[in-house]
Amino acid sequence: xxxxxxxxxxxxxxxxxxxxxxxxxxxxxxxxxxxxxxxxxxxxxxxxxxxxxxxxxxxxxxxxxxxxxxxxxxxxxxxxxxxxxxxxxxxxxxxxxxxxxxxxxxxxxxxxxxxxxxxxxxxxxxxxxxxxxxxxxxxxxxxx
Amino acid sequence: xxxxxxxxxxxxxxxxxxxxxxxxxxxxxxxxxxxxxxxxxxxxxxxxxxxxxxxxxxxxxxxxxxxxxxxxxxxxxxxxxxxxxxxxxxxxxxxxxxxxxxxxxxxxxxxxxxxxxxxxxxxxxxxxxxxxxxxxxxxxxxxxxxx
Numbered sequence: 001x002x003x004x005x006x007x008x009x010x011x012x013x014x015x016x017x018x019x020x021x022x023x024x025x026x027x028x029x030x031x032x033x034x035x036x037x038x039x040x041x042x043x044x045x046x047x048x049x050x051x052x053x054x055x056x057x058x059x060x061x062x063x064x065x066x067x068x069x070x071x072x073x074x075x076x077x078x079x080x081x082x083x084x085x086x087x088x089x090x091x092x093x094x095x096x097x098x099x100x101x102x103x104x105x106x107x108x109x110x111x112x113x114x115x116x117x118x119x120x121x122x123x124x125x126x127x128x129x130x131x132x133x134x135x136x137x138x139x140x141x142x143x144x
Numbered sequence: 145x146x147x148x149x150x151x152x153x154x155x156x157x158x159x160x161x162x163x164x165x166x167x168x169x170x171x172x173x174x175x176x177x178x179x180x181x182x183x184x185x186x187x188x189x190x191x192x193x194x195x196x197x198x199x200x201x202x203x204x205x206x207x208x209x210x211x212x213x214x215x216x217x218x219x220x221x222x223x224x225x226x227x228x229x230x231x232x233x234x235x236x237x238x239x240x241x242x243x244x245x246x247x248x249x250x251x252x253x254x255x256x257x258x259x260x261x262x263x264x265x266x267x268x269x270x271x272x273x274x275x276x277x278x279x280x281x282x283x284x285x286x287x288x289x290x291x
Contacts, residue, residue: 013165028153096275099235
């Protein structure tokens, strides 16, 4: 299914993501890496200041869509596959891979690259490559 | 007091991040998968998301870290590792496969959770399971020999 090319909205949305990363670093001294922040919620010793500001970050994320809906009168448009087993497998791989590899699209892709971290640059190139390969196999080899 | 202020700035940063994801289209898995579909219905929008984010973060981090520390903490908590190891590459490779399969990464999945699509409700608990799994003994120490 095709989706519309939205360069202006995407650039503006990206700038807000960047603003958020700068806010979190400038105010709290923390990297806006969602997998790192989310996985802290699972810690057995959860409760430190870093964990709690992360919990509030996640609450902020969760408030975004309802606020968007309240302001614009419409929920954001999205298409999510209804293939439950596929999405559960995808979820496990994303969660596992992000923690195992110390970061995801936000921590490596945005914050890490902005810090000129070679580790993050390599990680981003790696997940982009396997992501592209996966979609290629799924859509053009298997035809799902 | 400073810890309460940290919570407030965490909340505001998370909210800003979520609105950014929604506006940019990154919270829509169809758009993400089309970005990854170079040889099909390619939608280059997400390159603009990343470009916009880095265009702000890159100079922003440079300006901020000229100060001795953040406003509500004594220091910047920055990753210090610079070595490349098998763990980083394996984790990123697995992450990318899951990202391609579902079109979701952690931020967009959490942001899309209140929209309550069945797929998102299935993805998020599975993602936490995967995160938990990566912290368990056999994986916690795996491939750390060369770290």
